[in-house]
Amino acid sequence: MLQSSRFQVLLASPDEDLRNRTESLLESLDAGVKTLPDGEALLAAVSGLRVGSVVLLDSQIATVGNGQLLAALHETGVAKRSSIAVISHGHSDKTEIPDPAHAQLAYPEQFPAELWLQRLRDGMIDDIVxxxxxxxxxxxxxxxxxxxxxxxxxxxxxxxxxxxxxEHDRLTGALNREAILSVLFRETDRVQRMGGSLCVILIDIDDFGHWNSQLGIEACDELLRQISSRIGKLLRSYDLLGRLGNDEFLIALPGCSPVNAVMLAERLRMDVFAMPFDLPSTRVMLTSCFAIASSNGRSPVVVLREAEQTMDDARLKGPDTIRSARQSPFLGETRPGIFPGNRDPNLVLW
Incomplete structure (x- = not known):
């Protein structure tokens, strides 16, 4: 039986003598050994292996030599968690005559030593014992x-x-420009093959250059980190956030309709930018413009160009505007920069 306090070894061999002898030797080395008669039993047992365990395969198992068992172990991810070694006769494989009592075993000469060396070079096994x-x-x-x-x-x-x-922007943790564009191409390919919807939201922080000059680069870096964090909390697990430029973010929304994308933009405007951002020495209110475009299976280059044109329209309307491509009326009005007179004196307004 395998014991939790010892490192684990799974040994698969149709040779009972080999199983008993090897188990005795390995247990004297403080290994927890479980022996199995064939490859099928091994595959059924590997799911419980801990990281760093060892899998030992007798070369006389036919599915070891023809690669089927090794391929199955790699497909199940066992090779990433454990080391795999083959117990082989070595060069004597070619000369040793199999015991007639073990007719169900693969004949040793079927799998010469060169095969195991090749498996070792290919990375299919880690050692030959x-x-x-x-x-x-x-x-x-x-x-x-x-x-x-x-x-x-x-x-x-x-x-x-x-x-x-x-793949990620070091400052904000969002995907960098190259990575988010790669995602858009991949998701567009999925839409073209399988149908469905894909929308993007382009976010441009209003007058961010002003804050750079007023607060300095370090403070604005912190603002960008907080913005990225707030946006990420509102996205689904399969939505993707990328940073396109200094003060521009892009959200890719697989399976999202234009109407739902507009609703998300409104929520971002309220939950991300309607609340002040806390810095060590002050609090800051920011606004942002949002541009929404739908893929419809078109090239991401075309969709992004449309989003950028829509963003230009949003900026013309003024700060804090949501604009959807191919939609004539502006969505949402500019929030006035006037707050109650008894506001927090540390709250900086722009």
Missing amino acids: PRNANLLQWSTHLNTLRRGHLLRSEVEHLRETTLAQA
Whole structure:
């Protein structure tokens, strides 16, 4: 049985003698071992494996040699959580005569040592262990497998972190310009193939250059972070927020109609920009213009151009305006910059 306080090993082999001998050796190395008679039983058991476990496969299992079992382990994600090693006769595979009592096993000469070396080079397995390995050899192989898995995990984490940094704006955490445009092309392709709707909302913060000159870059960076955070809280899990420029954001809304996009823009205007933004030395009220465009399966370049033209119309109407493409009346009126006389003296208005 596998024990939670020890590192886990799953051993699949149709050879009962090999299972018993290997289990005894590995348990003396403080491994929790579970032995299984075939590949099917192994696949049924791997779902409970902890990260850093070891999977041992007897080379005499036919589905190991033909690659089916290895492919299944990789498809289920086991190879990312665990190390995989093959127990092989090595070069003796070609000369050893199989025991007639084990007729259900794959003949060793079917799978020569070169096959396992190729599997190792291809990354399908992580190690090859001699069938007659002694205690010292097993200790060495297990340590190598576990160190190798740790190294691969660190490299994968670094790769994912680097990829995330490459796709996201470091200041706000939103997708950067390249990433959000890539998303738009992908979602447009989905709309063209499967139908459905896709809308974008372009957001431009009113007179942000004024705040840069009044408050400084660090304070305005904090404003952008707060804006991105507030917007993100109002989006669905599959909506995407990107930063197009210094004070411009773009929201991609898969499965959203133009009417619902306008409703979301109104909610953004009220829940994001109607509340003051707190800075260390003051509080600031911001406004923003919103431009909405619908994909209809058109090129993202065309849709973005339409959104930008719509934004130009919104800016002409004045701050705090919502404008939807191909719609003549302006949606929403400019909020007057007049607040009650007893307002917070730390509240800066523009």
